[in-house]
Amino acid sequence: MVDLARPYTPTAADAVAESPRSWRAGIIGFCRRQPLGTVGLALVLVMAVAGLSAEWIAPYSPTSNDFAVMTEPPSWAHIMGTDQFGRDLFSRIVFGARTALIVGFSCAIVGGVAGLVLGVASAYFGGRIDLILQRVMDVVMAFPLIIMALAVIAIFGSGVYNVIVAITIPLIPRCARVVRSSALAIREVPYIDAARACGFGHARIILRHMVPNVLAPFLIMLTAFVGQAILAEASLSYLGLGVQEPTAAWGLMLQGGAEEYASTAPWIAVFPGIAITLTVFGFSLFGDALRDAIDPKLRDR
Amino acid sequence: MYRYIVNRVLLVVPTLVGAAALVFVLMRLIPGDICMVRLGSGGTSVDPRALAVCHAELGLDRPLVLQFLDFAWGFFRLDFGISMWSGKPVAEEIAARLPISLEIAVMATVVAILIAIPLGTISALWQNSWIDHVVRTVAIAGIATPSFWLGIVSIMVVLDVSHALFGAAWMPPIDYVPFWQDPLRNLSMVILPALTVGYRYSAVTMRMTRSAMLEVLREDYIRTARAKGLAERLIINRHALKNALLPVVTLIGIEFAFLIGGLVVTEQVFNLNGVGRLFVLAVQNQDYTLTQALVMLTVAVFVFANLVVDLLYGWLDPRIRYG
Numbered sequence: 001m002v003d004l005a006r007p008y009t010p011t012a013a014d015a016v017a018e019s020p021r022s023w024r025a026g027i028i029g030f031c032r033r034q035p036l037g038t039v040g041l042a043l044v045l046v047m048a049v050a051g052l053s054a055e056w057i058a059p060y061s062p063t064s065n066d067f068a069v070m071t072e073p074p075s076w077a078h079i080m081g082t083d084q085f086g087r088d089l090f091s092r093i094v095f096g097a098r099t100a101l102i103v104g105f106s107c108a109i110v111g112g113v114a115g116l117v118l119g120v121a122s123a124y125f126g127g128r129i130d131l132i133l134q135r136v137m138d139v140v141m142a143f144p145l146i147i148m149a150l151a152v153i154a155i156f157g158s159g160v161y162n163v164i165v166a167i168t169i170p171l172i173p174r175c176a177r178v179v180r181s182s183a184l185a186i187r188e189v190p191y192i193d194a195a196r197a198c199g200f201g202h203a204r205i206i207l208r209h210m211v212p213n214v215l216a217p218f219l220i221m222l223t224a225f226v227g228q229a230i231l232a233e234a235s236l237s238y239l240g241l242g243v244q245e246p247t248a249a250w251g252l253m254l255q256g257g258a259e260e261y262a263s264t265a266p267w268i269a270v271f272p273g274i275a276i277t278l279t280v281f282g283f284s285l286f287g288d289a290l291r292d293a294i295d296p297k298l299r300d301r
Numbered sequence: 302m303y304r305y306i307v308n309r310v311l312l313v314v315p316t317l318v319g320a321a322a323l324v325f326v327l328m329r330l331i332p333g334d335i336c337m338v339r340l341g342s343g344g345t346s347v348d349p350r351a352l353a354v355c356h357a358e359l360g361l362d363r364p365l366v367l368q369f370l371d372f373a374w375g376f377f378r379l380d381f382g383i384s385m386w387s388g389k390p391v392a393e394e395i396a397a398r399l400p401i402s403l404e405i406a407v408m409a410t411v412v413a414i415l416i417a418i419p420l421g422t423i424s425a426l427w428q429n430s431w432i433d434h435v436v437r438t439v440a441i442a443g444i445a446t447p448s449f450w451l452g453i454v455s456i457m458v459v460l461d462v463s464h465a466l467f468g469a470a471w472m473p474p475i476d477y478v479p480f481w482q483d484p485l486r487n488l489s490m491v492i493l494p495a496l497t498v499g500y501r502y503s504a505v506t507m508r509m510t511r512s513a514m515l516e517v518l519r520e521d522y523i524r525t526a527r528a529k530g531l532a533e534r535l536i537i538n539r540h541a542l543k544n545a546l547l548p549v550v551t552l553i554g555i556e557f558a559f560l561i562g563g564l565v566v567t568e569q570v571f572n573l574n575g576v577g578r579l580f581v582l583a584v585q586n587q588d589y590t591l592t593q594a595l596v597m598l599t600v601a602v603f604v605f606a607n608l609v610v611d612l613l614y615g616w617l618d619p620r621i622r623y624g
Contacts, residue, residue, distance in 0.1 A: 036434065135312075139319035142603040146565045146577075147596055150584040151327040227445065234447050235566050239581070251447075259453060259570075263460055273450035280445035288441065 030293055037289020043282025050094050051101035058091035062248040071265040081267040083253070084260070089267065093275050095248035100230045100279060103164055103243075107229035111168040112222045115175025120210050122176065123183035124202070134180075137173035145170050145232070146239075153241050163242045167232045171225055178221055182214045220291045227283035234276050250276045309611055313604050320600040321376065321593070325369050328589050334361060335385045335587045359385050361589075372593055381594035386586045391594045395576065401477045402575035404487075405494050405567070406560045410553065412499030413506050418549070421510025422542060428515060436507065443504025448563070451497040452570035459493070477574065494571045498563065502556055509552045513545040520544075554610040561599050 031038040050057060060066075060078075066086040074081040080089035122133040149166035156162045186192065187210070195205045236242035237251030245252065253272040261268050336355035340348070356362040360371075375382055381391035424436035456472075463471035473490050480487045517523065518541055526536045565577035576595070583591040 036437065135315045135319065138312075138316040138604075139323060142316055142320055142600040143323060144561070144580075144596065144599045146580065147324070147327075147584065147592070147599075150581065151331060154331040154584065155327075231445075231447055235449060238447075238449050239566060239569060254447075254450060254453065259456075263457065266457055269450070269453050269457065273447065273454065276450065277442065277446045281441055284441045284444055288437075 030289070034289035034293060036285050037293070040282045040285025040287075040289060043278055044286055047097050047279045047282065048101065051097035054095045054098050058088075058094040060088035060091040062087065062092045062095035063246040071261055071268070073265070074267055080271045081265070083268050084265075089253075089271055092248040092253060093250070093271060096250045096253065096272065096275065097279070099160065099243055099247060099249040100233065100276075102160065103167065103233040104226040104230040104283075106164050107167045107171060107232075108222050108225035110164070111171030111229075112175050112218065112225055114168075115172045116179050116211065116214070116218055117206075118172065119176035119179030120183045120206050120214065123180045123187055124206055124210060126187075130180075133176075137176055140170060141173045141177075143170070149236050149241055158241065158244050160243055160247070163233055163236055166236065167229050171229070175218070175221055175225070179214050179218060182217050183210055186210055186213050216294050220287055220294065223283055223287035223290060227280040227287070230276065230283075231280050306612065309608060313608060316604050317376075317597070317600065318373070321373055321597060322369070324593050324596040325372060328584075328587065328592055329365070331584075331587060333587065335359065335589065336361070338587055339386075372590075376594075376597055382590045384583075384588055384591045386583070386588040386591065391591050394579065394591060395594065395598070398574060398576050398579050400479065401491070401573055402561065402564050402568070402577060404480070404491055405498060405564065405573075405575070406557065408491060408495035409499035409502050409560065410557055412495060413502035413556075414553065416499075416503040417506035418510055418542075418546075421507040421549075422514055422537070422545075424507070425511045425514030425518065425545075426537070437511070440504040440507040440511075443500050444508075446501070448497050448501050449566045449570045451500065452494065452567060455493050455497060456571075473571065490573075494567050494573065497570075498560065498567055502560070505556060506549060506552060509549050510545065513548045514541060517541045517545040550613060551610045554606040554613075555603075557602075557606055559603075561602060 054062075064087065066082070066088075068086065069078065069082050070086045071084050072078055072082040072086075078088050078090065080093065082088055083092070118133060118137075122130045145166075148169055149163075152162055152166040152169075156165070192205065192209055195209050200208075233242055233249070234251030234254070237249045238255050240255060243249040243252055250272040254269060259269070334356075336352050336359070340351055340355065353362070360368065372382075381395075383389065384391050384394050387394060420436050420440075424433045427433050459471065459473070463469070473493055474486055477490070478486050523536060523540060526540050527533075531540075561576065564575060565580055567573075568575045568577040569581075579591070580595050582588075583595060
């Protein structure tokens with residue numbers, strides 16, 4: 001018997017395990033069916049551990065200069081070498097993981113949740129509200145990200161939090177679009193009518209009855225957003241519009257010195273780029289595998 | 302059908318007006334203005350009288366509403382006015398830098414289509430085989446790799462290889478020469494940026510082609526075509542690919558519009574004097590007219606790319622009949 005007030009909400013675990021088995025069985029099943037996704041998950045975990053426990057992993061301080069060892073090639077003391085200021089590249093990359101983690105997750109979560117609420121509300125109310133919200137989304141979508149970022153930085157100043165604002169704003173409409181189209185289908189389902197007939201308020205119907213049913217595509221999008229936000233942060237920092245020195249950030253490490261010393265000290269440019277690529281790679285692989293595992297249409301027959 | 306087209310075209314108007322308002326407000330929210338940038342070099346205090354003269358000269362002393370209407374009316378007539386920084390017409394400033402950016406964008410698109418559609422199709426046809434895994438890994442790597450880093454690395458490789466082969470390091474030329482004047486020099490300058498941008502672009506397109514093909518290949522009409530014994534090649538070319546290309550075309554259109562914004566970073570890496578560079582410069586100098594024109598140009602490209610894509614749908618897929 002279906003409980004009207006508590007609609008059945010499929011989650012990632014259900015879709016993977018396909019039966020109410022334990023989480024562990026679901027995860028093992030996922031790993032077996034999605035080898036690439038497992039690689040992605042592993043990369044994400046490595047990055048998360050590095051970011052969370054940077055103090056214990058990094059052998060040196062990310063900001064201390066040692067002018068005796070400037071632009072040193074990789075060695076046992078400095079496994080990724082040092083930059084032009086004598087800073088240990090490995091330590092900076094480990095601490096950069098923290099910056100990327102903070103920016104990636106805050107942008108994805110804030111942008112995603114805002115997009116989720118706007119998208120579902122737009123579909124639920126329909127009519128004029130939908131029309132106006134969608135036009136606003138159109139404007140934000142069409143507006144060049146880089147100009148938005150330049151303006152945000154010029155108005156509020158640079159720094160991690162303003163970078164997050166600049167990257168989050170363009171993520172909102174993209175999320176709202178996808179959520180709206182899934183929510184439009186759900187709006188026509190009888191249990192929404194039933195909830196309305198019960199006299200529930202708009203907020204309750206949206207939050208309890210519609211949002212849980214669009215969570216699957218939403219969570220997949222969220223993983224993709226983390227990767228995109230990390231990439232955007234790297235680009236902005238590289239242009240000098242993002243995180244500022246001496247904070248360790250991967251994009252920042254590629255700015256200035258990396259190009260100047262490209263031929264004499266290529267390790268300065270190579271390692272941060274690999275860090276960005278592997279991390280975003282991990283999030284994308286994982287997100288893809290999640291989508292394939294959840295979407296029965298794409299499953300191999 | 303006609304009603305749909307008219308409605309769809311009319312929807313362009315609020316987007317353009319909204320973007321115009323947004324850039325207008327954003328630029329004026331930035332502390333200071335172009336006169337401060339011009340007169341206050343070195344952080345010395347600015348003479349208020351000189352500031353007033355400068356404001357009057359550029360029309361910045363007029364009410365904001367009038368300034369906005371002026372800008373909107375100018376955009377409507379495609380007259381962008383005069384750059385506040387250089388004093389030259391905005392159209393001239395943009396026209397001088399547009400060819401290189403446009404050339405990179407178009408070449409990147411060609412690279413992307415040539416790589417993406419065949420590989421995406423192959424990957425879908427042999428889903429979960431080793432070739433599918435390789436193609437998908439290459440595609441995801443393309444999305445994960447920052448194009449500016451790819452640019453830096455490709456320059457490093459070119460430097461090292463040319464040094465090893467010819468004894469002298471070779472660098473791509475920096476000053477732009479039109480293709481018809483010196484094709485070789487032009488291509489040697491544009492090829493690296495086009496490849497680095499195109500790789501990312503192709504990765505996105507490849508993924509879309511693959512998933513669209515996967516969905517189409519499971520349609521009933523494909524089974525019917527197979528059942529009546531149609532050659533596999535014909536099934537793929539005529540039935541599957543044609544329908545799968547629909548979302549791919551959308552993506553190519555939208556990504557092309559995004560390319561212009563993405564060029565800011567690429568031009569920085571390759572030290573090219575294109576529209577992306579002009580963008581950063583215009584905002585930094587607080588050149589209102591130039592920034593507004595550039596933003597409106599990008600937004601217009603985006604909006605019209607979307608419009609064309611939506612209208613193309615009806616042509617590519619006869620099932621869609623707009624009510």
